Amino acid sequence: MQKLSQLYEGKAKKLFATENTEVLWVEYLDQATAGNGARKEQIKGKGRLNNRITAVIFNELAYRGIASHFISQISDTEQLVRRMEMFPLEIIMRNIAAGSFARRYGREEGTLLSRPVLELCLKDDTLGDPFINTDDAIALDLATRDQLDIISAKAREINHALTAIFNDINVTLVDFKVEMGRTSDGTILLADEITPDTCRLWDTAKTAEGHVEHLDKDLFRRDMGNIIPAYEEILGRLEKLHASHPLNSIK
Numbered sequence: 001m002q003k004l005s006q007l008y009e010g011k012a013k014k015l016f017a018t019e020n021t022e023v024l025w026v027e028y029l030d031q032a033t034a035g036n037g038a039r040k041e042q043i044k045g046k047g048r049l050n051n052r053i054t055a056v057i058f059n060e061l062a063y064r065g066i067a068s069h070f071i072s073q074i075s076d077t078e079q080l081v082r083r084m085e086m087f088p089l090e091i092i093m094r095n096i097a098a099g100s101f102a103r104r105y106g107r108e109e110g111t112l113l114s115r116p117v118l119e120l121c122l123k124d125d126t127l128g129d130p131f132i133n134t135d136d137a138i139a140l141d142l143a144t145r146d147q148l149d150i151i152s153a154k155a156r157e158i159n160h161a162l163t164a165i166f167n168d169i170n171v172t173l174v175d176f177k178v179e180m181g182r183t184s185d186g187t188i189l190l191a192d193e194i195t196p197d198t199c200r201l202w203d204t205a206k207t208a209e210g211h212v213e214h215l216d217k218d219l220f221r222r223d224m225g226n227i228i229p230a231y232e233e234i235l236g237r238l239e240k241l242h243a244s245h246p247l248n249s250i251k
Contacts (some may be wrong), residue, residue, distance in 0.1 A: 001025070001080065005070065011040075012050065022184060026051075028077045031244045032197075034221045041220075047077040047232040050195040055079060056167070057194045063245055064161045068190040069181065069241030084191045087143050089122040090129055091151060093159040094175040098200055099218075101175070108190060110212065110228075116159055118152055123179070150188050151180055158190060162199075169237035171215060172207055174200035196231050 001019050008015040011033040016025040028047035033040045037192045051073065058070035071080040094101055097111040120137060121177050125209045132140075143151065158178060166173045176199040179192040192198075196216040206213035215230040 001074075012193070013047075018080075024070065024081050024083050026079050026081055027072075028079075032217065032220045032227065034217075043220075043227065045189075045228055046231070049235055050193065050197060051077050051079060053195045053231065053235050053238065054193045056235070056242050057070070057162075058190075060165050060238070060242060060245075061158070061161055061190070061194075062069055062179070064164075066158060066161055066190065069094065069183075081191070082183060082189070084183060086179060086181040086187065086191060087151070088123045089132075089137065089142060089151070089179065090123050090177050091155050091180060092119040092121065092175065092177045094119065095118070095159070095163065096172070096174040110207075118155055121161070122162045147188065154180065154188065154190065162194070165238075165241070166201065167204075168241050170232075171206045171234070171237065172202040174202055174206045196227070196234055201234065 001020065001023065004012055004017040004019065006016050007024070012029055012031060014029065016026050016027065028051040030042055030044050030047045030089055031040060032043050032046060055070065055073040058068045061068060062070075069084050070084060073079045094117040095113060097105070097107040097113060098109045101107070101117070102109040102111070120132050120134070121134050122136075122140075123129060123143070132142075134145070137143050137148060138145055153238045155178065159173075159176070162176065163173045169235040176194065178190060178194065178198065180188055181191045182188055199216055200218060201215040203213035214224060215234050217227060219225045219227045219230055
């Protein structure tokens with residue numbers, strides 16, 4: 001397969017066409033951003049880590065019966081994925097009050113929520129990715145009611161599976177953001193990436209001791225330290241878990 005023209009460049013990766021119209025070539029970048037791109041830094045090794053972490057997690061989800069657009073990892077920083085018509089939505093699942101949720105509702109960060117919370121945001125940096133509800137999404141022709149029902153059900157299924165995956169490596173999944181899209185035949189699938197850029201992850205043992213040890217991009221957002229050791233730690237734990245399964249090879 002050949003990498004052809006560039007189709008898109010985002011905060012963390014580039015997308016390229018291939019000779020197969022149903023397949024895209026993804027290149028992860030050594031770049032970290034915060035504040036919808038207002039702050040941007042080059043961080044050596046980040047692209048390799050996010051590429052590998054996403055590959056492992058998508059394979060772990062497939063092992064648990066959750067399909068995604070992921071096809072295979074093809075280099076340290078590149079992978080192939082199915083071409084999707086993306087919903088312009090950020091789909092957020094929250095298990096513990098943290099970040100903007102804690103500030104918005106005046107809750108102490110770290111408060112366990114009585115049930116997981118699903119939030120939707122319009123994916124538009126120029127507008128600040130505003131919150132929207134299902135009626136907004138339907139009225140703006142972003143998705144139909146049936147599609148939103150599928151998205152909601154899939155988000156909760158993904159949350160259940162990701163929570164179990166991270167529990168197995170002694171990491172608490174506080175919250176995460178995913179995106180979804182439709183294949184050419186209309187099938188709705190998980191897409192984009194799942195990395196410490198898009199998840200809030202705390203070391204479970206440290207949290208039990210009363211100290212939150214961040215293993216995610218909050219280290220960068222809050223100027224708390226270098227993200228690379230934390231991302232390496234997440235990858236190391238995930239690879240050990242993945243190797244323990246019968247399906248133990250990254251494609």
